Amino acid sequence: MRKKGANGQESRARLLIVAANEFAKSGYHQTKISTIVSRAGLTQPSFYLYFESKEAIFRELMEKFRSELKSLIEGSRLESGIDEAHVTGRLLGVLTGLFTFLGKDPDLTQIGFFIGDDSVIVKAEMAAMIEQNLKEEQRDGYFDRDSDMHIVAECLVGVIERLTSQQLLTGKRTPEDLARHVVSLFMHGISIYPAK
Amino acid sequence: MRKKGANGQESRARLLIVAANEFAKSGYHQTKISTIVSRAGLTQPSFYLYFESKEAIFRELMEKFRSELKSLIEGSRLESGIDEAHVTGRLLGVLTGLFTFLGKDPDLTQIGFFIGDDSVIVKAEMAAMIEQNLKEEQRDGYFDRDSDMHIVAECLVGVIERLTSQQLLTGKRTPEDLARHVVSLFMHGISIYPAK
Amino acid sequence: MRKKGANGQESRARLLIVAANEFAKSGYHQTKISTIVSRAGLTQPSFYLYFESKEAIFRELMEKFRSELKSLIEGSRLESGIDEAHVTGRLLGVLTGLFTFLGKDPDLTQIGFFIGDDSVIVKAEMAAMIEQNLKEEQRDGYFDRDSDMHIVAECLVGVIERLTSQQLLTGKRTPEDLARHVVSLFMHGISIYPAK
Amino acid sequence: MRKKGANGQESRARLLIVAANEFAKSGYHQTKISTIVSRAGLTQPSFYLYFESKEAIFRELMEKFRSELKSLIEGSRLESGIDEAHVTGRLLGVLTGLFTFLGKDPDLTQIGFFIGDDSVIVKAEMAAMIEQNLKEEQRDGYFDRDSDMHIVAECLVGVIERLTSQQLLTGKRTPEDLARHVVSLFMHGISIYPAK
DNA sequence: TATGAATGAGCCTTCATTCAT
DNA sequence: TATGAATGAAGGCTCATTCAT
Known part of the structure; x- marks a missing residue:
């Protein structure tokens, strides 16, 4: 035996x-x-x-998170949208995928997104990528020309961070649910009055 | 001597x-x-x-942050607004005050908002308070009835967190600037199309 | 299989x-x-x-060195010399044999002569044997009566040690060369004046 | 108290x-x-x-030995001798000083001369210095032109090593005694016949 | 008010050696 | 004859904290 x-x-x-x-x-x-x-x-x-060491096992976990996240992101590189519904849908898809990934292995997410020293890099890269995408679509006329997409991207990352730790990892909400709310908030805000 | x-x-x-x-x-x-x-x-x-101990001095710093933050919040308890401009302005004022406070003593902010174990409580309380206010104003008809104010509040906290650490404490943006962008984003989003 | x-x-x-x-x-x-x-x-x-253990394999190597050295020594037990040339020649032969042996398997020599705890015993035995031989020949009138053969023997061992590690094992000199120099030094020294 | x-x-x-x-x-x-x-x-x-560490305290001891040895050597830099008695006396003085130093603090000697990694450097330097001095005096006609002073110097170091560990540090002989024997051996050897 | 000197408790890491197959 | 997997025993070093002055 x-x-x-x-x-x-x-x-x-x-x-x-x-x-x-x-x-x-x-x-x-x-x-x-x-x-x-x-x-x-x-x-x-x-x-x-x-x-090899305590540091080595930690690094291995961190690398695992980063490489899986990278796969996810590369897999979601789609062509630019052509109308509003498309743009919204795309954002929804990306966020759903992201939340799904972040919710899949809570411990790994905690490490890669919050604990590891590299987590700040991970999030910075994420912010940069989001910013770039938003700017393209802004240039294509889908988004408000007055919005500062650098700040918007940072906000989105902050939102993802917080919802992940407070709603997703605690099991309070599903990835789909969170994605939907985030899209709604970032697209139209909460005011009942039109902008301006 | x-x-x-x-x-x-x-x-x-x-x-x-x-x-x-x-x-x-x-x-x-x-x-x-x-x-x-x-x-x-x-x-x-x-x-x-x-x-008394390492923990004691840390706790003292944490308490300092919490009590100052509490003062700030209590000082900004205003009567409910009566029109949209008022509501927007109030939010702008509150956020400006908050960012100003968070930017005043970077080390203390870092501790109270990010490092201390209690920082998660601080932010949870902040989220709860925001949620309550948003819900009141939602009930009064200023905000979209479909928005889930629990989630919105969480998002706002996430945004504050991230902008504080990435833009405010790094000196890249002023409190006023940040407050303006956040208000704009949360009120109307970035879409050029009307909601629904 | x-x-x-x-x-x-x-x-x-x-x-x-x-x-x-x-x-x-x-x-x-x-x-x-x-x-x-x-x-x-x-x-x-x-x-x-x-x-059986780390110590066991080391001991085996040490024993191998000791027994080979013993064989060498026993093989060179010759009858006492009868004249000066003979004495000199005998010393030369012994030393050449010894250096040849010590240079044959450098790793084993390093272990048996320098590293093992027993190396001090090996060298002590060697010194004792040399001392005994020198004393006999001194008694027979071949060597200076005033020399303290105990010290001379110790000196010879020290010389062998050092030349082995610095000249022999490094490949700088041959056994014959070293033996010749040592004999010359120990027989007549380096002074150009006669003794006394 | x-x-x-x-x-x-x-x-x-x-x-x-x-x-x-x-x-x-x-x-x-x-x-x-x-x-x-x-x-x-x-x-x-x-x-x-x-x-700072185990290595640090060892290094400090090693340095102490090296610096004291250096002082000793520099202190004994005398002018060249002018006759045989002078040369012999000088060698005697140097060796007596060296053995006295080596016998003064047995633990330190053990470390600096035998245990430390640097001990091989120490002895190499010592050999080089001795060689140089011998060669000068050889050039001046005090020593046999046929002697290979490189080897003689190595031999002297070997002798010093062995006598230090076996006679001096064990308390069997005094520095003066050892120095005398070494000088006698190196000057005239033990043969009763004249060289050649 | 201040410090020179000291320590209890603990953590990471290494290495010779063994068990079960 | 050989090995994959595992361990008992130790050793260097760190840090918050205290004692005596």
């Missing part, structure tokens, strides 16, 4: 899962290797069988 | 300033008492003359 | 060679079993198939 | 002494900080009050 987990890749996977959970819960420095291995049913030296 | 320039309250104040800066820069756990006292020109035992 | 090229004695031999090289290069404590087995193309448990 | 050793410099000095003794006895890697501090009547963290 095999000792439980006497399979290398299984142990490694278990360590990754537990580590992600601990990092997500307590942050990088507060997370102790001893806790990780103990929860994974191993002893400390075993950890170093699979990872 | 007095040690060189050593007035107790002065030392205490210096410690608070340096500590705020270190906490803001490196976070709670990465900040070392030894660094704080050294930058404040004191030795470690002196620290404990003024503060 | 045999593993690729895996004859037991072959593996054992490979381990000995690699171990000798690592011990010689890095010393006992700095040498890691993991390095040895890895360089020998094996895994850690295999090591324990052939050797 | 002062706690025993509640004086920083005293504690530091005690650590240095104990450390030197442990390093001399067990070598660098086998020496444990825990042993050092315990023998010095302190706890582990106190060690780091005075030294």
Whole structure:
């Protein structure tokens, strides 16, 4: 009979899962290797069988998040829209996809989007990409010429951040729900009066 | 005999300033008492003359932020508006005041709004208050009945968070500027087409 | 089914060679079993198939050196000389043989003569034997009666040590060359004036 | 009443002494900080009050040895001799001084001359210096033109090494005694017959 | 008011060695 | 004959905190 987990890749996977959970819960420095291995049913030296260091396993998790996010984004590179409905629909699709991704693995999201040092880079890149897209569509006449798209993009990232941590990761709302509200807010605002 | 320039309250104040800066820069756990006292020109035992522990000085800074924020909010409790311009103006005023406050002492803002464990409570309270106000005005007919003010409030907090850290604390935008953009975005969105 | 090229004695031999090289290069404590087995193309448990412990393999190498050295010495036990040329020639022969032996397997020499704890015993024995021989020949009238053969023997060992590590093992000089210089130095010194 | 050793410099000095003794006895890697501090009547963290790391305290001891040795050598730079007695006397003086220095602080000698990685450099420098001096005097006609002074210098270093560790540090012989024997051996050898 | 000196508790990492297959 | 997986035991270093002056 095999000792439980006497399979290398299984142990490694278990360590990754537990580590992600601990990092997500307590942050990088507060997370102790001893806790990780103990929860994974191993002893400390075993950890170093699979990872070079505490930093290395954290980096691996961070990289996983970044590469998955990159895949998602590259997969959603669509052609420019041609009418308002299209533009709205596209934004809705992108946001739904993003929220779905962010909600899929809460621990990894917590790490990649909030805890890791690189999370600020991740979000900066996201903001830059959004800004660029918004500007194109603004140039094409779909958006208000007076809006400062740099700020709008930053706002959108802030909204995504907050809704992710408060609504999505807590299970209060679904990705679709959140996407719909965000699109509605960013397209028309909440005023009942016309702009200007 | 007095040690060189050593007035107790002065030392205490210096410690608070340096500590705020270190906490803001490196976070709670990465900040070392030894660094704080050294930058404040004191030795470690002196620290404990003024503060019970590392946690205590951090809590004091956190409390300072919370109480100042509370003052600000209570001071801006105005009567309900009576027309659209009034509502918009009120929101603009509140946001300008808030950004001004958040930009006044960057280290303290960093701590109270981002680093401290309580920052999530602070922001939750802020969200709750905003939600309540928005709902009142929605009931009074100033805002779109279809908007989910819980989500809108959360979005607003997310936007404030992000703009504070990326635009305000970095000195890229003024409080007034930010407030204007946020109001514009939240009132009318960026679409050129009317809602629905 | 045999593993690729895996004859037991072959593996054992490979381990000995690699171990000798690592011990010689890095010393006992700095040498890691993991390095040895890895360089020998094996895994850690295999090591324990052939050797009881790290200490055991080291001891085996040390013993090999000691026994080979013993053979050499016993083989050179010749009858006492009868004239000066003979005495000189005998010393030359012994030293040449010794340097040849010490230069034959540099890793083993490094271990047995410098690294192992027993190397001090080896050298002490060598010194004692030399002292005894010198004293005999001194009694027979070939050497200066005033020389303290205990010290002379120690000096000779020191010279052998240093020349071995600095000239022989580095390939700068041949055994014959070294032996010749040592004999010359120990027989007549470097002064141009006669003794006394 | 002062706690025993509640004086920083005293504690530091005690650590240095104990450390030197442990390093001399067990070598660098086998020496444990825990042993050092315990023998010095302190706890582990106190060690780091005075030294940056284990390596740092070792380096400090090594440097002490090197700088003292350097002082000794520079102090003994005398003008060239003018006759044989002078040359012999000079060599005798230098060796006596050297052995006296090497016997003064056995632990430090052990470290600087045998244990530290730099000890091989120390001895190489010593050999180079000796070689240079011998060559000068050889050129001036005091020494046999046929002797290879490079080898002679190496031999002298080997002799010093061995006599230091086996006779001097064990207390069996005095510096003067050793110096005399070495001079005698190197000047005239042990043969009763004239050279050639 | 201030500090020189010291420490308890803890964390990351390493290495020789073994178990089960 | 060989190995994938695992561990007991240790060691260096850090940090908030305190004692005695």
